[in-house]
Amino acid sequence: MxxxxxxxxxxxxxxxxxxxxxxxxxxxxxxxxxxxxxxxxxxxxxxxxxxxxxxxxxxxxxxxxxxxxxxxxxxxxxxxxxxxxxxxxxxxxxxxxxxxxxxxxxxxxxxxxxxxxxxxxYSFEEDLIDAGIPMRHHEEDCVVPMYNTNIACEPAGIFHGNIVVSMRPIPYKKIPLAFSITNGMYRVHGGPIQIGNPGLIGINNLKDTVFGGGAVTIKDNEVPVFWECGVTSQAALLSSxxxxxxxxxxxxxxxxxxxxxxxx
Amino acid sequence: MxxxxxxxxxxxxxxxxxxxxxxxxxxxxxxxxxxxxxxxxxxxxxxxxxxxxxxxxxxxxxxxxxxxxxxxxxxxxxxxxxxxxxxxxxxxxxxxxxxxxxxxxxxxxxxxxxxxxxxxxYSFEEDLIDAGIPMRHHEEDCVVPMYNTNIACEPAGIFHGNIVVSMRPIPYKKIPLAFSITNGMYRVHGGPIQIGNPGLIGINNLKDTVFGGGAVTIKDNEVPVFWECGVTSQAALLSSxxxxxxxxxxxxxxxxxxxxxxxx
The missing domain is CATH 3.40.1640.10 (PSTPO5379-like)
Known part of the structure; x- marks a missing residue:
């Protein structure tokens, strides 16, 4: 089908x-x-x-x-x-x-x-869209951009690795709204881990996506906003x-x- | 000392x-x-x-x-x-x-x-007090009232039991504030599980406290508000x-x- x-x-x-x-x-x-x-x-x-x-x-x-x-x-x-x-x-x-x-x-x-x-x-993207916040990876028909960071996960037994994040470019005036909506959904990652300065978490080139994520357009009035990503568990599984x-x-x-x- | x-x-x-x-x-x-x-x-x-x-x-x-x-x-x-x-x-x-x-x-x-x-x-009581919400068990110098409920925990392996709750009488006008403050602290139980009708969760007499909790005064303008309590884990340990x-x-x-x- x-x-x-x-x-x-x-x-x-x-x-x-x-x-x-x-x-x-x-x-x-x-x-x-x-x-x-x-x-x-x-x-x-x-x-x-x-x-x-x-x-x-x-x-x-x-x-x-x-x-x-x-x-x-x-x-x-x-x-x-x-x-x-x-x-x-x-x-x-x-x-x-x-x-x-x-x-x-x-x-x-x-x-x-x-x-x-x-x-x-995915669970918080619907609310972001309802609030008029664009999802660039939907518009450009690709998988959400994902990046490796330099932030080490807290290891546990055999499992270790770095945090993987997803990125969505957000118009700067809508960042408080995007923060507030996602922060209220702590069971699906909660609020952003980084706003606006990817270098601080070890992302030096926004083209270097991982796990099949696309590299999307960031417009002049937009800031890249990063959320922790569930793929972190898969990254830990692979590295462990x-x-x-x-x-x-x-x-x-x-x-x-x-x-x-x-x-x- | x-x-x-x-x-x-x-x-x-x-x-x-x-x-x-x-x-x-x-x-x-x-x-x-x-x-x-x-x-x-x-x-x-x-x-x-x-x-x-x-x-x-x-x-x-x-x-x-x-x-x-x-x-x-x-x-x-x-x-x-x-x-x-x-x-x-x-x-x-x-x-x-x-x-x-x-x-x-x-x-x-x-x-x-x-x-x-x-x-x-304890972690959310400070914020409640700062917001002018009385903590009756402090005023009456006893352990917070705790009760067994009829709500079964989700069992896991050898562990099972019912949820234990703590109760604080809250002036009815302050209930939205108490809800909002505690709901924001999801890492320490979050918002209340029951407001105002203890019989619905199997508490038929507010004098029947457990785990050494006191039975505190509830004033005319107050409603008993119940939060899930960490003692639930101890109750599960004892029953398992x-x-x-x-x-x-x-x-x-x-x-x-x-x-x-x-x-x-």
């Missing part, structure tokens, strides 16, 4: 199509108003370290739910969900190296898997090279039954 | 006296402006379950810091701290039963201990009866170097 066929479905309707392999595309812009989450699946023997990493770096890695060990169900974010089938594309990493992508991981599932659902800045991790593929996220408004 | 001798000390000065056994009293009202925390120490084999319990019940059990395994140091809340010596009184529980209290647990320390520091509503847990003794808390204003 194509994107335009599924645009107006509810989360549960869309997850059913994904479960049957009938929709395998990216989720951006689908199920408007509903929470989309990053997925990280790790074996139980490193789940404590990862949970502690998210606790110590909660603004970058806001955990919305952790499954029970071995369970493919959730309780808070969605009913009627199969974590092994309801995400359109999964990426499997061994020792930090991508080994393959899958539309279904039932065959790979293990009884010791723990799933982490991590909030995403655990034996096995499965994540969603960037852009192919879990769509929850919760609305973004419920994260305020 | 007596309370009046230590009232104006900084956190690090007071912790040094506690470390040497020269101050062994309660911490209420000391080091004004600084964060006081609940302490829970568990062996590593149940630390994942406990960390997950706090993640799933984050409003009641807001974790401010988790130590590294076996470490008696902290990184975020305080420098120059010895977790085994810098709390005036510790309580040791085996299978949910209090086995003893100690002023120093160096002799009991194990390499597999993990310490959880959990936020406390793990082999060994050490906590601070109620009222004898860890005093951090961070200021309450930093938790906003």
């Amino acid at each position: 194509k994107r335009e066929d599924v645009e107006n479905l509810t989360p549960v309707q869309l997850r059913r199509l994904i479960r049957k392999g009938e929709y395998v595309g990216p989720t951006f812009g689908l199920c408007k108003g509903y929470v989309q989450c990053n997925l990280v699946i790790v074996p139980k023997n490193i789940a404590y370290d990862f949970l502690l990493f998210t606790q110590r770096n909660a603004k970058a890695c806001p955990v919305l739910e952790v499954s029970d060990v071995g369970s493919r169900k959730l309780k808070y974010l969605a009913e009627d969900i199969d974590i092994a089938k309801d995400i359109p594309e999964y990426s499997l990493y061994e020792h930090g190296i991508l080994k393959g992508t899958y539309n279904d991981i039932e065959e790979l599932w293990r009884d010791d898997f723990v799933s982490f659902l991590i909030g995403c800045s 090279k655990p034996e096995l991790v499965i994540t969603h593929t960037a852009g192919y996220m879990l769509i929850a039954d919760k609305k973004n408004a419920e994260l305020k | 007596k309370r009046e001798d230590v009232e104006n000390l900084t956190p690090v000065q007071l912790r040094r006296l506690i470390r040497k056994g020269e101050y062994v009293g309660p911490t209420f009202g000391l080091c004004k402006g600084y964060v006081q925390c609940n302490l829970v120490i568990v062996p590593k084999n149940i630390a994942y379950d406990f960390l997950l319990f706090t993640q799933r019940n984050a409003k009641a059990c807001p974790v401010l810091e988790v130590s590294d395994v076996g470490s008696r140091k902290l990184k975020y809340l305080a420098e120059d701290i010895d977790i085994a010596k810098d709390i005036p009184e510790y309580s040791l529980y085996e299978h949910g039963i209090l086995k003893g209290t100690y002023n120093d647990i160096e002799e009991l320390w194990r390499d597999d201990f993990v310490s959880f520091l959990i936020g406390c509503s 009866k793990p082999e060994l847990v050490i906590t601070h003794t109620a009222g004898y808390m860890l005093i951090a170097d961070k200021k309450n204003a930093e938790l906003k």
